[in-house]
Structure formats: structure tokens, C-alpha cells
Amino acid sequence: MKIAEALILRSDMLKKLASLKQRVGNNVVVQEGDAPHEDPSALIVQAFAVQDELEGLVVNINQANQSHALADGRKLSQAVAYRDTLAARHALISHAVASTAKEPDRYSMKEIKWTAVIKVAALQKQADDLAQAIREINVAIQEANWKAELA
Numbered sequence: 001m002k003i004a005e006a007l008i009l010r011s012d013m014l015k016k017l018a019s020l021k022q023r024v025g026n027n028v029v030v031q032e033g034d035a036p037h038e039d040p041s042a043l044i045v046q047a048f049a050v051q052d053e054l055e056g057l058v059v060n061i062n063q064a065n066q067s068h069a070l071a072d073g074r075k076l077s078q079a080v081a082y083r084d085t086l087a088a089r090h091a092l093i094s095h096a097v098a099s100t101a102k103e104p105d106r107y108s109m110k111e112i113k114w115t116a117v118i119k120v121a122a123l124q125k126q127a128d129d130l131a132q133a134i135r136e137i138n139v140a141i142q143e144a145n146w147k148a149e150l151a
Helices: 003-027 042-067 074-100 122-146
Strands: 106-107 110-112
Touching: 003 042, 003 122, 042 074, 074 122
Parallel strands: none
Antiparallel strands: 106 110
């Protein structure tokens, strides 16, 4: 199985776990005299089985990320960490830019005026550059994920 396929499977398993969690919550309490639509204990057992399977899959994905590299020589795990750092920086810069758009407040008869203390255009350029770098590293990671096999 390719790493990319394992990642798709992991995503499906996480969705299934979220569904099972909700179904458990929907069935643990019923009106007196009624029966639940599904047995919450059986749903919990099913969720535990999915979690066990997911744990093994994640271990295999992590091992593959440690042993396979991108075309530039970086391990997949390093590339993923780098991508996460870029994404966090992009989120911070985007938040700073969005926070500069503050509507004027009214206080009594006077208007409070707000002034941005950062250069929005420069930050927006930085956010755009980060977004491009994220796209580029994502392409490289995806390429490697479709080429690399799980152990």
C-alpha cells in the first residue's frame, strides 16, 4: 500500500470514529420505557476496534515518513513538519492582516479612530509567499506519498 493510500484510509477511519462517537452519544440516554436505536456498548466496542486499527496504521505511516525522502533528500517527516510550520506562520500573518480591518467605534459623541501599526501590503505579500511555499511542499509531499510504499 502506498503512503497516500494509507493517508486516505486514516482519514476515513477518523471520520468513522467521529460518526461512532456521535452515535454513542445519541443512544446512551433514552426516555423511560424506550429502547435505543443502537446498542451504545456495541458501538463503543466497534470504536475501540477502529482505534486499534488506526493506531497500527499511524505507526506504519510514521515509520514510512521516517524512511522515505523527497527528491531533495529531506525525509517525509521533516517535510511534513516544515509544511506545518509554514501553515502556522501563514495563519498568524493572515490573522494579523485580517485584524487590521477594524471598524471605527463610537464612544459618546466622539469617534475612536484605529490605525494599523503594521504594513498590511508587506504582510499580505508575506502571506502570499507562504501560501505558495505551502503549495510547493504539498506537491512534493504528495508526489513522494504516491511513490513510497508502507513497510
